[in-house]
Amino acid sequence: MSFRKTISRLALAAALLGGLGSVAAKADGEIYFPLQSYRVGPYAAGGTGFFGGFIDYLNLINERDGGVNGVKFVWDECETEYKVERGVECYERTRSTHQPAGPAAYNPLSVGIAYALIDRATSDKIPLITINHGRTDSTDGRVFPYVFPLQLNPWSEASATVNYIGQQLGGLDKLAGKKIAVLYHGSPYGKETIPIFDLLAKKYGFEVTQIEVPHPGNEQQAQWLTIRRLKPEYVVLRGWGVMNPVALKTAVKTGFPVDHIIGNVWSNSEEDVIPAGDAAKGYVSVTTHPSGTEFPVVKEIVEKVYGKGVGNLEDKGRIGSVYHNLGIVNGILNVEAVRIAQAHFGNRALTGEEVQWGFDHLVLDDKRIAELGATGLVQPLQVTCADHEGGGAVKFQQWDGKTWNVVSDWVASDRALLRPLIEQSAEAYAKEKGIQLRDCSAANPS
Amino acid sequence: MDFLLEVLVGGLLSGVMYSLVAIGFVLIYKTSGVLNFAQGAQLLFAALTFVSLVEREVPFVAALAITLGAMVVIGLAIERFVLRPLVNQPPITLFMATLGLSYVIEGASQLLWGAQVHGLDLGIDDAPIEAAGIFISQFDLFAAGIAGAMVLALVLFFRKTRTGLAFRAVADDQVAALSVGIRLPRVWVAVWIAAGVVALVSGLLWGARLGVQFSLSLVVLKALPVLVLGGFDSVAGAIVGGLLIGAAEKLAEVYIGPLFGGGIEGWFAYVAALAFLLVRPSGLFGQKLVERV
Known part of the structure; x- marks a missing residue:
């Protein structure tokens, strides 16, 4: 192990001991992102990759452009280990810092932490981004x-997945009479799509069986034997962490063809397939962005961030x-x-509050995406006052044993079907919490 | 009927994997009365060290030897810096010490080798064998063979070697063992090293099954109900307990699970163990303690 690596790991340990790792200088007149990251546990x-990419992009803007319109980004990392109580603690510790502007937005990359922060962030008027x-x-x-499930919410993902399966079968009408099993993580995240798969099954006439895998998902023999007995055409995998490679390995053990397993957006990384070895070959998953370094923005990060020795990934x-x-x-969003x-x-x-206005009016068209060097990496997006998702489309990728290869064009979700249900659920929440609905026709007529 | 048999066989084979972890607990508990909660962390450390060395192009056998050496050093360090200063302390103090130790080892593992997940290929084909319409995992059969060999080796060790007999004497009565000249610290060192070796074997097998990642340390949660059922101080109990828990949780998940909305196997094993605890507190094979008060 090199001396540099040892030093960086000791620094990480010191950061963990301190609870809060200050990565950049604190100063007024800077845009501040408090990061509730998880680098251990x-x-x-997933945490090191995601927060590494986010920091790398902020660094690119600082190094290349001197910040955004001359205002630099700063950030703190606070280790959560993906634990809700730590995420909340990190929020409470940072929410009033870097005054007078305060935090620009929170990006916890955790459903549990996000749920715990919805009321707090709304009351503090700080955007909560749940990409x-x-x-x-x-x-x-x-x-x-103040909450923005940008690009893709779980229901859109379920709908687009069913649309993709329909395409594979030769049309949505071919779904009738078919069997689809959904294997989901036993957590609020995993259970989020249960009603929507039931609804889609009813609409298209397929039979859906939804099977829970208890956390963390390191044992799935019973679930896959149940799937073997069911003989479904496709299995939708809504996993997280260790559940994903175990699902693929157990599928092979029980004789289910891996190329008929469609993983969701949290079952689609290299970390999900590499531990499964050969068992993962042929596995298909959803993605909102391809992997790869061929995108100009990624090349610039390699050249201008890693080239200067300030890259975040070890x-x-x-x-x-x-x-x-x-x-x-x-980072781009x-x-x-x-x-x-x-x-x-x-x-x-x-x-x-001002950054929230920016998210509320976030528009990324093909031209702007090209200017950012992110063509093919980011989907066109139009966020409005009423629609905080903005995208709702996915591509599908297949693992060949070494890399992910994109195997589809953008597949859209059925937003016309989903929107009334989303509004119904949101309105019920508003009623329960006594929230006055914003009038979006006036604020953002788009 | 075929399906029932398939679930049963799958459950029994999963149970063997739980037993592998449980044996490490038994070894420590039997000789020192300590429930070593750090067993899962040791397992993670062993697997992570081994796979990291292999990825750095250290030959398989050399990586195994180095990892074994590391487990010996950890065993020595635990005895010297944790157990010895806490000698004669109540069992709950020792348990808390191992709980703290588990966090230290987990943190050190990630600090030393990083947080990345790794694949571990032991060269055993995971394709199923079909026998009378039932799919049986080749890997799980291999793991069962390893578990059987390890139990056999432990039985021979306990019965045929001086150190093994010393282990048994210490397990039976520490004061009596001391009075006949058995050096307790040396036995403890040996038993922690033995537990380290068990952690290495189970770490490699679990690592090949799940991938080598932090979640490996959570497999201890699968061993606890096995210990309650089989008894904390019996190697045979760990095996039988593992088989029973493995089979019961799989059958329950498939046949009772749908009544509760599924996903019951995580807690069913604990319910079964709790029910058993009420009937037989020392477990199936555990030593019944009678104390004069």
Whole structure:
């Protein structure tokens, strides 16, 4: 082990002991992102990749452009180990810092932490970004003004997956009479799509069986034997962490063809397939962004961030991996929201409330995506006051034993079907909490 | 009927994997009365060390030898810096010490080798064998063979070697063992090293099954109901307990699970163990303690 690695690991240990690792200098007039990261614990592989990508993008903007419109980004890391109570503690510790602007937004990458912060962040007027995950009905910005499940909420993901399976069978009408099993993680995240799969089964006439795998998912013999008895055409895997490779290995053990397993957006990384070895060959999964280093923005990060020795990933082989690229995409969306907000409020450090306005008006079209060097990496997005998802489409990728290969074009979700259900659920939440609905027709008529 | 048999066989083979972890607990408990909660962390450390060495192109056998050496050093360190200063302390103090130790070892493992997940290929084909319409995992059969060999080796060790007999004497009565000249610290060192070896074997097998990642340390949770059922101080109990828990939880998941919405195997094993505890507190094979008060 090199001296540099030893030093960096000791630094990590010191950061953990301190609870809060200050990565950048604190100063007024800077845009501040408090990061509730997880670099140790069972989900550290995902955490290091995602937060590594996010920090790498913020560093790129600082190094290349001197910040956004001359205002630099700063951030703190607070270790959560993916634990809700630690996530909340980190929030409480950072929410009032870096005044007068305060935190620009929180990006916890944890459904549990996000759920715990919804009321707090809303009351403190700080955006809570839950890219590709989170509470589905928080898509309804009338009820959840400060929560943004950007790109893809869980129901859209379920709908797009069924649409893809329909394509594979030769059309949505071919779904009738078929069997689909959904293997889900026994957590609020895993259970989020149960009603929507039931609804889609009813709409298209297929038979759905939803099977829970208890946390952490390191034992699935019983579930896969049940699947073997059912003989479904497809299995949708909604896993997390160790559950994913174990599912693939157990599928092989019980004779289920891996190329008929469709993993969701949290079952789609290199970390999910490498431990499964040969068992993962042919496995298909959802993605909102391909892996790879061929995108200009990733190349710039390699050249201008890693080239200057300030790259966040210790293992450079992980640059361009699924989690790292997701972190970069998350960075792009956060920075673009800040840029849009600055165009409205002025080129200075912004409050959370002002950054929320930027997210509320976040638009990424093909032209802007090309300017950012992210063509093919980020999907066109239009967030509005009422719609905090903005995208809702996915691609599908297949693991060949070494890399992920994209095997489909963008597959859209059935937003017309989902939107009334999202509104219904959000309105019920608003009623329960006594929340007054925002009038989005006035605030953002788009 | 075929399906029932398939679930049963799958459960028994999973149970063998639980037994592998439980044996490490039994070894420590039998000789020192300590419930070593750090067994899972030791397992993680062993697997992570081995796979990290192999990935750095250290030959398989050399990586195994180095990892074994590391487990010996850990065993020595635990005895010297944790157990010896706590000698004569109540069992709950020792248990808490191992709980703390588990966090230290987990943290040290990630600090030393990083947080990445790794694949571990032991060269055993995981394709199923079909026998009379039932799929049986080749890997699980291999693991069962390893578990059987390990139990046999432990039985021979306990019965035929001086150290093994010393283990048994200490397990039976520490004061009596001391009075006949058995050096307790040396026995403890030996038993922690033995537990380290068990952790290495089970770490490699579990690592090949799950991938080598932090979640490996959570497999201890699968061993606890096995120990309650089989008895904390019996190697045979660990095997039988593992088989019973493995089979029961799989059958329960498939046949009772749907009544509760599924996902019951995580807690069913504990319910079964709790029910058994009420009937037979020392477990199936555990030593019944009678104390004069």
